[in-house]
Amino acid sequence: MSSRLGRARTKTTRLYSFIFLFGVIYGQDNSNKSLDDILLDDNIDFAFDDSIFNSPFETEQESSTNDWLDNFTIKVSQQLYSQINHHRIPITPTLSIDRKRDLEINRLGTNVRYQNVFAPGWLLQASAQLRLHWAGDYQSEVENKNFEWEFRGNELFLQRSFANQTIKLGRQTVVWGETLGNSVLDVININEFRDFSIIDIEDARLNQWLLVWDFFGDDSDFSSFINFFPEFNPNPVRGSPFFFEMPFDLTEYDREGDLIFEVGTKWKRSFKGSDVSLMAAYLYENQLSFDVPSEAFKNPKPKVNDFVLFGFSVNRALGKLLLNLDIAYSHDVLLGSFNFLSNTSMNSGSSSKANRLGTSFGFEYAVNNNQNISIGIQAQKLTNIDSTPLDNFSGNERKVFGSWLARYSNAFNNGNLTVSSTLQGDLKGESLLALMDVTYNLNDKWAISTQIISISAADNSPLFLFSEDVRLGATVSFSF
């Protein structure tokens, strides 16, 4: 079996190497063609007719009108994703899972955002999304319907800005940290791990009910928040790629009248070529923790865990290079809660806690105006594990663990066409995700993008059930 796995990994390695390199090669600027055939001499009249630029000086009056519809931004998108590599995942020498080619996602999404400064210093902002899952989408398949729909309210907050302070109350997000993609400080917002589709970050974030107070000083800024109703990563949806049948169901957290809240504060100051932040917060871990039930036919109850976080974040601009560093020290985190979310990430019945030191380092390098390379490494280390016997754990948590991410992007035609490729893996080298994305903006309203995602994982990786998966996706969107 190991040789078969080895050959399979070799194939996958070749595939994601191809995906990444194709992105890099295709992303190279090949537009150095000579324009000698276009004669630019003094005989040509270069007085441009404004009409070719939509006559900006004639539309001046129109643009000054304030239409209430201007407060809305709407995006409609149709998304298709398929797992296209038919393969088998060996579980034991005699048991394997058949991973067939299958359409997983076929959905129409509508995102609506409303932003209205209705009085001086007052802002009302709301956003929501509506999804229609057509036939073939895993969600409608589970319900055995031709289509299934769902609605989710994202933002709904009222903001009051006055003098050097701002107060925001309602459903919103708070973003901390400097390192994009691999931040260890972006802990307030929790992501919706539903499937492997590529969605807008606004969709991925789960807004929470917060009171946020910002103070803007002459030299530095303070920001504080209280989360009245902490929410947690949703469980995998039945039928989604992340869902695997088990003899029990994962349940949602039942507050049972418990009063739980999160609170935090941040200080930020900009220096010459650098921004520095210090943070402290009392938080709940985003990921619910489940114990394998000891009794048959009984669903496990999720456990929540509170902890204290101290964070430091800094960036430094050096010419074309931007360095980012996040450091977070978390006190009393629950062991076993760091795994990739899926039904496979179950605890073994312990409630051991530890302190965790996490660091995320990244840099972005602007090759030129259009090409950008970014690399991020996130590493975490448990600094003290309590007296509970460690035999209950896989042992992974005893070592330094984390992930890395490398991304290359190139924009053509003033950003109309963007090609990017991304590699993401864990520090132990047990899993690797390769993504290539091509996005083309047909105009200010229409855009089309295609992605190919490949996953390779060792059999001891949390991602091993997705090993050898290859997904091909396309999204068409219309914004107005």
Place this chain on the structure above:
Amino acid sequence: MNSNQFYSVFSLIFMASFTVSVLGQEITGLSIMQLVDDAQRQTNNSSFNKMQLSSCKFGVASGRITCAEKPRVKSLESVAKNYGPNLKDTKSVTITIEPPSERGIGMLNFTYDEIGRDNETWLYLSAIGRVKRIASGDSDEETEPASLFGSEFTTEDTETGKLEEYSFEILDETEIAGRKVWKIEMTPNEERSKKTRYSRQIHYIDKERHVALRSEMYDRYNKEVKRLMAARVELVNEVWMARSLTMMNLVTNRLSNMAFVEIYTDVTIDDEFLTQRTLTDVAFRETELEKLRLILD
């Protein structure tokens, strides 16, 4: 990109009428460009502009340059104010109004006159939800100038000051578009050569209105790579300026037009507005911008 660069564009290289006459003294390329530089700061200070930035692939039709495709259009609002000794530093903020998919994207830029001090830029992407510092130091060797909102205009095209790092020569006195112009060659010195993509630039300065009607940028192989054309030269607040600037990239065959739809100078701008708060605090930003709009209306 940053808003200061917009002001720089229409000021530094191309525009401005001067109340100071160059008559009565020896006319040199440097003296002309120094006057342009002074005018730039005059137009930068305490200004509020509404702009349209259009980009497209271009071609030649019937002897005229035209867009070969429907241009992508962005509407922007920007505010700028000068600071520092002799008001030679500039803080500016620019916000995207349209298209809807890019609404709220903004950039804050601090431009320093001090040699060796990098300019600072912060970008706010509403989708990411946070302010991100941009590495755009323009005093380091081999630094690539940043594009302005993805257009063909770059920071280098709009850079201010530092005239002492160039030599100037009046090559000719000729006519362009029916106007009498000085044809001035601008060549970087050895130090400046390390920081610029252009081996030389040629500007055609309107003799009467002191506006650059045309500028040519050459690469290190002495090939013209970009050309900038000015149009709609109008007297705005007693300063002649080109309200329509078109930058043609002769390598990629694309152009960007910057139209100054509305221009206001000498407006009262709170120092607090030119901070990162303006990027993230929509209520604060819109309230302050509305004050400016009302004053100007």
